[in-house]
Amino acid sequence: MLALSPAFEAYADLGYTRLVPVIPPDAGISEGSSLFKRLGTRQDARGKVPGIKGRDGKWFSFDWVPYEHDEADLHRWAAMGAGVGIKTGQGLYAIDADTMDEHCAAIIRDAVAALAPDAPIRVGRFPKALYLVRVTEDVPYTKLEFGPPDENGNRERVELLGDRRFFVAEGVHPKTKKPYSWPREITPFDQLPVLDPADLSELFNQLRAALPEAQKLDTEGDGGPINQESLAGDLKAVRQAVAAIPNTSTHFPSREHYRDMGYAIKAALPDEPYEALEIFNDWCDRWAEGSNDPDVVASDWRRMKPPYRRGASWLYQLAEQHGDFNPATAHFTPIEQKPLDPFDQQAADERAAEPEHPPITATPFGLIDPTTIPKREWLYGNHYIRKFVSATVAPSGVGKSSLTIVEALAMASGKPLLGEDIINGPHRVWLWNGEDPMDELQRRVSAAMIHYGITHEDINGRLFVDTGREKEIVLAAETRDGATILKPVASALTETLLQNKIDAVIVDPFVSTHRVSENDNGAIDIVTKEWARIADNCRCSVELVHHVRKLNGEETTVEHSRGAVSLLATSRSARAISRMTKREAEDLGLENMLGRLFRFSDGKNNLALPASGGTQWMKLASVGLGNGEGEGLDRMVSGDSVGVVEIFGGLDGVRDGEAGQLLGGGDLDRLVAAVGEAQRLGANRQSYRAGDMWVGRYIARALELDVEDKGDRARIKRAINKLIAGGYAKEVSRNDAHRTKRLYIELTATSECADNVSEMEAFG
Template sequence: MTAITPQPVAFIPPGAPEPIKATPFVWRDPANIAPRQWLYGRHLIRRFFSVTVAPGGVGKSSLTICEAVAMASGSSLLGEGVSGPLRVWMLNLEDPRDELERRVSATMLHHRVAPEALGGRLFLDSGRERGLCTATQARDGATINSPEVAAIIAEIEAREIDVLIVDPFVSSHRVNENDNGAIDLVAKEWGRVAERCNCAIELVHHTRKLGGEEASSESSRGAVALLGAARSARVLNRMSDAQKADAGVSSDPNTYFSIDRDKANLAPPGKREWRRMVSVDLPNGDSVGVTEAWEWPDDFEGLSAADLLAVQRAIQDAWKAGNPPRASNQAKSDWAGEIVASVLGMDAAKDKARITRMLKTWVASGALREVQHEDAKRNLRPCLEVGEWATE
């Protein structure tokens, strides 16, 4: 009879982490893999946290308030897809409750969201009443405040929260924001909360001082570890004076800002979107800024193929008259844009940027063609002639 040699059993001391094991991949039909659970556009997704970065005063708090109302009511107030209605908890750690109530009320009035549409799904708390500290830092390093995190988890689970918004991130911890290790510890903890509670978390963050430069998500204050751990990051930028001139809103007193989703690990980056802050008057006499959707003007809005055909005929007539239309808007005379302005009833000076873009589009489409033509001094100059004729 062969003796059986007993195999040694590894001793795992109490409290030690579980052994690390390599799990073989097993193919399964992708149709049977659960799809990602996007909750708001392609920014907020269950089991992950996302970040919104913006300079001060651009409108990030008003934006997230409007988005919270949209999600709680299940309404697409800003044109984003909403997987709702959802239960949303806003933790604003800077403003007092009455200011938050003004903003939410103004948002609901402006977007015509009735109180009953929220259905008790919106939760609002102020850091003035009860602060939040998820981590602290001492000489020996950063430490997660486990009781605080446990309290957040308990409330999310008790209220069945789908989306938690923390504004601003810097007020939710007490670690050195320039310490990558400490911020990574805090960020990963938020990721674990999102995983454990099957919710989406939005962390609102400030940018560093930019000195007039346009911000990106990497312009956020402090360590880059926060952005590294996030699954989606978007950045807000106030509309520049040059952009206002291009858009034709230079005299508009409202505030305009863009949204760029420049980090998107789980979806392709989206195109630049625009929002506008408008003033809403409350019955108590207060005026409150509210975010609404805004579309960049379409250069060809209101124009038809007949209008293009009229421009082409006028350009052809200019050639017949011996005045080839110049392609460059820097030309001292005979710029093709002056013909466009005359035919379409525009102002060649005020609408210069728009007309330049229109000509560029027509050249790209083949409706116009750039050619080299000798001027009176036998110098070659780029001019525009008719390409493929438009049909009405």
């Protein structure tokens, strides 16, 4: 949004040259003025009314409709602290959705977007919104009211603002006390989307058909333009009236009020322009507190253009306030002068009380017996912990939802289904899924219970399952005031967590619980910290499941989480889930399981020591629900199959029936002997590309494997790695016969290996 101090100039630079100052919401209004009578002590109308500040610091209105500002006005208005108003008409029009009904606001938004998808959007009090467009020719003010009337008989409405209207472009909203915002930034005037009158007519006809209880379109709600002829008066009467009106700062405290006098004189004498200017000059010469520059007066006079709002009758009224004036005879009898403000000047309104903030103080750290500090309350392994937020990030379709379902069952049943300890369990767990329907959640949870043999008695009412399709949780939303926590939702969420004594709540996915930009660090920080407050207040663990951005072949890490990094900053434990890659499957001889294996690792854990190994492999096992047609096997075969997560083991545990237990029992002797033979013959190159010189060919013969088979070749490579990891072999770099550096696999000089080599050589 544009900065407040240079705002007037900034909007003028964008081509919005018809600007007006707007009275701030907390401004004091002149008592006894027409503006004060109209507003009274109501604060909510301030912030929406054009006006200026007098020398006494009080605000009052002025004749803004015909007013044309100059550069000095822009600087002066900015110095006053006025909000920025932009007059509509002359090509600029605003579609104002004046409704607090979010559904109706969305209907209007979508209809406008269909016509002008790039129209700038101004928001003051969400979901109300205003959309800016240009129109090829003048169209009348249009109003469409809809919905049931309130207690005062008023309805929601959408308006087309044109001539003799304005909108607040920048300032403070009187109700929210927050700045107006532009969720879609205002563009230069000449870049606004252009519509024709037929487009707007069709738009309002569509809205009338779509909005509930819509009324007949009203195109006369602005009262129409003032009849300019009605403002005219008699030259003699006007001259006498102006002569009776004092020109002092008490009665004309600002430049705008001085111009109002000129507008009225010009409107009163449209057919006598020279006489009108003479009368205005005479009045200006009577300025009681100095002199007016004739060139400035002449310049201002040239810029005073119709339509006018005040004329002869207004001048007569001012004259009557200072004596006995008869317009018919142009006779004026002065009376004792009394201070009277014709433009809303005097007496103040009390400023709105500033909200009080609690004092911020620093707390000295006292001596504490560390043995009295409560232990951290882990619930499940080193990931779920009371009073903290944890996070799981993964690409779509990997198995993160299946993983959290099994973890929820483990905590609710107290059984270590995935090998993790359930600490002080069993626990009460709430699984909230924002994407899937309830029947799909029932399939997934039931399949996991079948697979692990979990009964309803095992969970004993400790598992809670809900879907966002039926019970939505939107904790924060983007409003015209920026990202805002929806306190009623936060309160209701806290209440249900406390009532049900929830120990852990799993939120899948995190994005379903807010309506703010994922890329806005400040907005995401607000949301995640609200989740942390809820975790703290309810003494529960909050697990946020989140998607990752496009990886382009990279392995998933927590840093790949989609959008802003604030989620990870707030989380005290974060883990990433990755699919097994095709290359990993080939190296491990597990091509037939590609797509069913994934791993997760701790990417960040501020509170626990790193887990041994740091990586676990999981498998999606297929579980039939037996909910098909027919009986027995037919019912099972024709029913749904659901993936359920189970432990597959770490890299050391990846096995295949054909490969056997590599390095176990006789395998070790055969492998050592095979490498020793290759080494003796000089055919112990490390690379498969070495052909017959590759050490793996000797291992293949020892284990009866086929080096041309990808799966067998992967097992051979794994066997070599196992020998090196176990200290039985090593990689050595040396020159070959052509003096080119190559890698070779050689046995280590351990006594065990030496014995094996000796036996092998003796046997050979």
